[in-house]
Amino acid sequence: MREATAATAQVESTRRLMAEDESELAILGRRISEMNSTIVAAKQALAAVEHEQQEARPEIEAKRAALVSQMEDAKHDRDGKAGSVSRPMLGKYDRIRGKRTMALYALRGGSCGNCDTAVPLQRRNMMAGSGEIEVCEACGVLLYAEG
Ligand SMILES: [Zn+2]
Structure with missing residues (x-):
């Protein structure tokens, strides 16, 4: 059981x-x-x-x-x-262009067309006289004086 x-x-x-x-x-x-x-x-x-x-x-x-x-x-x-364009200038242009979308700016009222920093009168006159392209000391873009 x-x-x-x-x-x-x-x-x-x-x-x-x-x-x-x-x-x-x-x-x-x-x-x-x-x-x-x-x-x-x-x-x-x-x-x-x-x-x-x-x-x-x-x-x-x-x-x-x-x-x-x-x-x-x-x-x-x-x-x-x-x-x-001269080779050195082209090299400068390409270097700047590698970092930003635009490398070349016209002077705007005596200042950099990109950053608005004033460019000394002497350099401006030189640019206007010879058509030379200068580098903006503030932002590094190429600058030219419009004819
Ligand atoms: Zn500038």
């Missing part, structure tokens, strides 16, 4: 453990199916993005080609113009 009671208790405990495992399995199963639907949604979003990109690519490529051709024209134009 005692053995039968012990056996029954063991069966009960095993049943409880199995029930716990089953509910854990059910939870895991739900989680997996949630993850699977997340994957499906992500794949759909990816396909949509790829489709969108496919449509945009030829347009971007055409724009890029147009820009490349514009840049080549500008380079050609620049090389033509640079031919008449």
